[in-house]
Amino acid sequence: MAVNSEPRKGPPQRNSIGIAQWVQENLFGSVGNSILTLFGLSFSVWLVWSVVDWAILRAVFTGSDGSACRIEGAGACWPFVVHKFQLFMYGRYPVEEIWRVNLTYVLALAGLIPLMLPGIPGKLWLSIYMLVVFPVIAFFLLTGAEWFGLPNVETEKWGGLLVTLVVACVGIAASFPLGIILALARRSELPLIKWLAIFFIEFVRGVPLVTVLFFASVMLPLFLPENVTFDKLLRALIGVALFSAAYLAEVVRGGLQAIPRGQFEAADALGLGYPQKMGFIVLPQALKLVIPGIVNSFIALFKDTSLVLIIGVFDLLGIVQQGISSDAKWFSPQTAATGYVFAAFVFWLFCFGMSRYSAWLETRLDTGHKN
């Protein structure tokens, strides 16, 4: 006791400050913790090592066909991705027209980036550009405009990341307003509108997307007169947009329900009409509340684009899979794994990007509702 009460001199013990203390307290605090720490550590090392070993050390980096990857004990077959990169990005879009796709991406980024960053003026004009001007330009750029000297490119030639982005972006752009309208309609006091919205939402939520796409591609042509066919990609776009709208409507409705009655009444008391009440008072608050839900829906939609494969439209995953399973030139034990890892990485980039942006947006718009 007496020894303990004596004040220590000199610097504090090494293991009671900084990292050393933290490690001892949190990782090796008890026998159980120590075992868990050692186990977790060795597992992580093993995992990282396997990935590095497969993707880099044992990987094949050069070669013009699969034979280079058919050697015993080879890791990832990267030449497969390198040689098929253009196919994975643009599908069978004609090589001499690929600049049109790239130009579309540039135009999209030129509108999106200033729109998404704060402090850049002219948001209204940018919105008009993105919502009205850009879709028209993109449509003609991608599909072609003979009168403007741009040869037509049929959508069956589209593929890869291009299709994934087109389906996802059109899906997001179309389902967002549609979802808000459906959510408002479902809370409407007019019975017809309310019941139509309920019917649509419940019907769509009750049917899997695969079924809808399958119906559109297998059943629909039988009902139409001969030689009348819908563009396959268009079928997929309509299906995906309506689908996502129904889910989004429920997310937005959740936000609307969270707005206190007082807000509605205050708007009424100010003499605001329905559009003003919703547009200026209710929706800005409601939408902000459900940002996580909306982004969740968008990420799900982005990943759902892979389902268009079942109607013979090749999105990124579809075209990677096609290369893996059907190009005999590249057959090797590791081709499949390499292709899937590449596809997963591209999907992850986009989805992670979306979720980070939403997190940033939430913090920026936070006005105290969060806690």
Place this chain on the structure above:
Amino acid sequence: MRYWVAGCLALLTAMSQLAGQAGAQTTSTLDTVKARGQLQCGVNTGLAGFSAPDDAGTWKGLDVDVCRAISAAIFKDTSKIKFVPLTAKERFTALQSGEIDVLSRNTTWTMSRDTAAGLSFAGINYYDGQGFMVKKSLDVVSAKELSGASICVQTGTTTELNLADYFRSNKIEYDPVVFEKLPEVLAAYNAGRCDAFTTDVSQLYSIRLTLGNAADHIVLPEIISKEPLGPVVRQGDAQWGNIVRWTLNAMINAEELAVTQANVDQMKNSKNPEIRRLLGLEGEYGKAVGLDADWAYQILKLVGNYGESFDRNVGAGSPLGIARGQNALWKDGGLQYAPPIR
């Protein structure tokens, strides 16, 4: 309520009439294709050696070559084709609804398909069948030597039934190791859980390339089932059926007559009457199917004969390396036999 029902009935009647009219349309497929300036060809969404886009995205394969040959015969150009990749479930609907003009998608010719559903098979461009793959180290050269062997097979398929039939009729004991999905079967074989692996031969060859060392595995010569694959057209347009059938026949006849993509121009000087008829120098065989006299010349010049197409897509000249086997010409002990052009 009653009005609703009446209205619905009227609508249904109108729709069925519309469908009926559409079905009764008698414009010839050839005219439609010519007017459109493009052949619409249904192919597999991706099957090694039969239809798959290459690195540049160009469709290649044995089934794809049938489409290219038809396009060559009609347009003297192999690029006037819209390839429509189809899944197994979509394929017949696409043909019936007119979304495609010809279906060249490794489709097995069976009686039920040929008679029902308004389909008509136009020939056989690949004789497939169920075979066996074993590890070379087993020193087995015939399926008859597989006595007591464990065999990996996908359950619930005709493959499993064929296997049982074959071993029962040959009075050989075997031990089936069944799995639900093909990748599982493959993984089991690769892990050494069974001695042999069975599915259609064309698949065995592509699967062989995804195993560790392809040279360690061999495909046995026995074929235990019949899977004749060929192009399909809509029933009711005899001329169009003839075009597809004789496109294929011309390619097979050309191989028999040793007319190749390289020598087709020199062959024009040949004295052989069969070659002269094939290349449209004698007779009016092109006219008989509604095409120009040099229809077959165009096919051979732009696509090549059957043997060349086989070789570069699935045969010795391709990574698959499938043996000609049943697909050799009848002269060489195979089944490929085309009626003469005369």
